[in-house]
Amino acid sequence: MAKIVTKNLNLWYGGFHALKGINSSFEANRITAIIGPSGCGKSTLLRVFNRMNDLIEGVRTDGEVLIDNMNILNSYADLVTLRKKVGMVFQRPNPFPLSIYENIVFGEKIHAESITRDKLDEIVEVSLKDVLLWDELKDKLNEPALRLSLEQKQRLCIARLIAVKPDVLLMDEPCSTLDPQATARVEELMRELKNKYTIIIVTHNMQQAARVSDDTGFMLLGELIEFGKTQELFTAPRDKRTEDYITGRYG
Amino acid sequence: MKNPYRTQNIAFFFLFLVTLLIVIPVGLIVVVIIQKGLPAINWQFLSDMPRQGMRAGGIFPAIVGTIYLVMGAIIFALPIGLLAAIYLSEYSKDNLLTRLIKLAIVNLAGVPSVVYGLFGLALFVVFFKFGASIISGSLTLGIMILPVIITTSREALESVPYSFREVSLSLGASKWQTIRHIVLPNAIPGILTGTILGLGRAAGETAPILFTVAAFYLPRLPDSIFDQAMALPYHLYVISTQVPNVDEKIRYGTAFVLLVLVLFMNLVAIIIRYKFRKKKKW
Numbered sequence: 001m002a003k004i005v006t007k008n009l010n011l012w013y014g015g016f017h018a019l020k021g022i023n024s025s026f027e028a029n030r031i032t033a034i035i036g037p038s039g040c041g042k043s044t045l046l047r048v049f050n051r052m053n054d055l056i057e058g059v060r061t062d063g064e065v066l067i068d069n070m071n072i073l074n075s076y077a078d079l080v081t082l083r084k085k086v087g088m089v090f091q092r093p094n095p096f097p098l099s100i101y102e103n104i105v106f107g108e109k110i111h112a113e114s115i116t117r118d119k120l121d122e123i124v125e126v127s128l129k130d131v132l133l134w135d136e137l138k139d140k141l142n143e144p145a146l147r148l149s150l151e152q153k154q155r156l157c158i159a160r161l162i163a164v165k166p167d168v169l170l171m172d173e174p175c176s177t178l179d180p181q182a183t184a185r186v187e188e189l190m191r192e193l194k195n196k197y198t199i200i201i202v203t204h205n206m207q208q209a210a211r212v213s214d215d216t217g218f219m220l221l222g223e224l225i226e227f228g229k230t231q232e233l234f235t236a237p238r239d240k241r242t243e244d245y246i247t248g249r250y251g
Numbered sequence: 252m253k254n255p256y257r258t259q260n261i262a263f264f265f266l267f268l269v270t271l272l273i274v275i276p277v278g279l280i281v282v283v284i285i286q287k288g289l290p291a292i293n294w295q296f297l298s299d300m301p302r303q304g305m306r307a308g309g310i311f312p313a314i315v316g317t318i319y320l321v322m323g324a325i326i327f328a329l330p331i332g333l334l335a336a337i338y339l340s341e342y343s344k345d346n347l348l349t350r351l352i353k354l355a356i357v358n359l360a361g362v363p364s365v366v367y368g369l370f371g372l373a374l375f376v377v378f379f380k381f382g383a384s385i386i387s388g389s390l391t392l393g394i395m396i397l398p399v400i401i402t403t404s405r406e407a408l409e410s411v412p413y414s415f416r417e418v419s420l421s422l423g424a425s426k427w428q429t430i431r432h433i434v435l436p437n438a439i440p441g442i443l444t445g446t447i448l449g450l451g452r453a454a455g456e457t458a459p460i461l462f463t464v465a466a467f468y469l470p471r472l473p474d475s476i477f478d479q480a481m482a483l484p485y486h487l488y489v490i491s492t493q494v495p496n497v498d499e500k501i502r503y504g505t506a507f508v509l510l511v512l513v514l515f516m517n518l519v520a521i522i523i524r525y526k527f528r529k530k531k532k533w
Contacts, residue, residue: 050421079423080423080425082423083420083423087421088421090417094415094417096415097437106419106432107423110428157418161422164423
């Protein structure tokens with residue numbers, strides 16, 4: 001089932017045409033990778049889905065982005081509801097300068113009308129178990145999150161996100177600051193998470209896309225050149241430019 | 252032959268010497284005030300009313316008056332200054348109005364303190380009919396320290412990393428929730444620094460309170476915020492220039508108390524700031 005559909009999506013930063021007529025469809029409970037060289041618009045596309053581009057002045061979009069058949073580009077779309085449903089993991093792990101516990105319950109504290117300590121404790125435990133950090137961290141929940149290792153921080157950020165109970169996880173190069181072992185473990189985590197979430201990952205690392213994703217889109221200069229099953233795109237690309245990119249002829 | 256290292260050493264030595272010059276006046280002030288003022292300090296000096304035309308007795312009403320004025324100025328200036336800083340750093344767009352507001356704040360900081368005094372006289376004492384009173388003096392001092400509080404608070408807010416705001420928004424927090432839960436708590440140490448600077452200035456200024464609150468000689472405590480009050484800086488001016496034959500000990504004792512009061516306020520703010528920094532868990 002298509003979770004997110006874009007129809008003729010265009011985006012401009014001032015006069016710069018950053019996304020050009022993107023038509024795509026992202027399936028639920030699959031991992032879709034978006035690859036392409038720097039500046040091709042892959043992060044911009046990702047940030048359309050939770051409207052983080054709104055923070056930048058002079059951004060203009062047209063076309064349609066349907067999430068569960070609702071056009072989120074409508075001016076009356078509620079950003080709070082949208083961002084609760086479509087969460088984001090950033091390139092640099094960015095926990096708040098609070099305790100591990102406080103980081104995870106941040107969303108609940110903001111969204112819930114009434115909170116009880118028991119409920120918060122439960123959210124922390126469930127979220128940390130989901131990202132496989134519970135056993136490591138259960139005895140130091142009150143320690144500063146900024147003292148964790150990079151990998152733990154990134155996992156914590158994912159835990160903080162899934163505590164808000166989103167449907168879609170947007171990941172903007174989530175492993176680019178991690179070493180290969182940590183990257184492998186986070187990829188493993190992503191495979192587990194896809195049973196519950198729709199995951200879209202932007203990566204400059206083609207091997208990562210090939211390893212972890214079910215579908216892949218290749219972008220170049222603001223256009224979505226090719227979009228399809230990862231295996232097909234990497235073994236039998238239909239477009240010459242895709243082939244050039246995945247074989248390393250440029251990028 | 253040219254020796255670049257020798258020139259460098261000379262330059263460094265010269266820079267060091269000039270920097271050292273800054274320490275000298277600070278050190279001298281403290282030494283002189285302590286040396287001449289400390290002998291005057293005893294319980295009676297701190298807790299008694301002035302007597303014999305301020306040539307004897309204590310300075311209790313001036314201490315109390317200064318504390319009232321400083322508290323009043325902060326109660327007035329901190330909320331307004333902080334709210335304005337939040338607006339300027341988080342909400343305002345870069346347009347003509349914003350630039351005008353920022354220009355106004357810079358100019359407010361540059362207004363001589365005696366002009367604030369006259370302004371306070373015209374507005375609070377005369378127009379609002381508060382008379383020469385603690386409320387008039389506090390409001391005048393409050394306006395005077397507003398620019399310091401706004402500027403430092405704004406810098407504190409703007410120094411909170413953008414990524415914190417971005418994550419908070421991406422988790423579905425509204426802009427206000429982001430400010431309330433993420434930006435403000437992280438900016439509090441910087442805001443307190445601004446408050447410290449404001450406190451010190453409010454406690455020490457004479458000109459703004461001259462026409463708005465300060466009593467020449469009032470050997471009792473004020474009854475209400477609409478009462479006049481004595482204040483340390485003005486009292487110091489009075490006993491140093493207006494009253495003949497005041498013992499030097501009393502003058503320096505008064506200066507010593509003013510200095511300690513300001514340093515004590517700073518210390519309290521520094522402790523609060525330290526506690527917040529520790530809680531921040533960087």
